[in-house]
Amino acid sequence: MMLVEVTAPAVEALPVAGLREHLRLGTGFEMAGDAAETAALAGFLRAAIAAIEARTGKVLLARQFRLRLEEWRDPLGQPLPLAPVEAVEQVEIADAAGVGTPVDPASYRLVPDVQRPMLKPVGTFLPSVPAGGFVAITFRAGFGTDWARVPADLAQAVLLLAARYHEDRSFEGTQGAMPFGVSALIERWRSVRVLGGRGTSRGRT
Structure with a gap:
């Protein structure tokens, strides 16, 4: 079995403004709205979305x-x-x-x-x-092309995880460990994966 993502969410669909606000309120960082910072925040959000989707099997942005x-x-x-x-x-x-x-x-x-x-x-x-x-x-x-269509608990989990990645400034040693608050938010969405192959379960490749 092989599963391929054909298209990716547009950067405009990512909650960059929401993450910027979350970081300012939660950590005191003042984020200037230049292109480099926007790209960095979008990268943290994409990484967080990928991690949440991998844990839940739910696609957030269509x-x-x-x-x-x-x-x-x-x-x-x-x-x-x-x-x-x-x-x-x-x-x-x-x-x-x-x-x-x-x-x-x-x-x-x-x-x-x-x-x-x-x-x-x-x-x-x-x-x-x-x-x-x-x-x-x-x-x-996916839940929709607009971030507002993403369920509130999954959306909050993405912001928390993206903020964690931002604070660590490195994915090394952090991607495998899901913070407790994030795990609690996504728990009800987790399901056993049923994939291809008659009578078997195979990993996503």
Whole structure:
């Protein structure tokens, strides 16, 4: 299984002003609004968003992803590894030579769920994947394109973690350790990942 982020959030969607205000109130730093500082704050926010998304399986700002599977986990319905999913934009079946054919959108449907969205067949089964081939699912996931659409507890967790990264000025030795306050905020959003591979769980690559 391979999951690729096709698009990234625009810098305009990141809560840079909110982080600047949080740092001023919480630590006393005075942040000038020049381009270098804005870029630095955006970097801390992207790192924090990535960490929160990795821990929860929830996509905060909407963007496009592509999931490649060598086989369906279950031909009656394929769980998608991220949530919430806005839309399945394309399903493509490729043969052993890598030549892909789009699947008729009328033959499948998205079953939205905040924890475990599913791609399900309209008929009995999802289309078969040829030996040596693969299926590629392009989908759009996220709470919205605007930061205001992100749930308040997840948004606050991002600000706290980004502020921690800013204060440490280095990710070395800090990325693996999630501060307790951040962990408490994201706990209810955490879920067991259900990924590709029939009857197995595989790591995200």
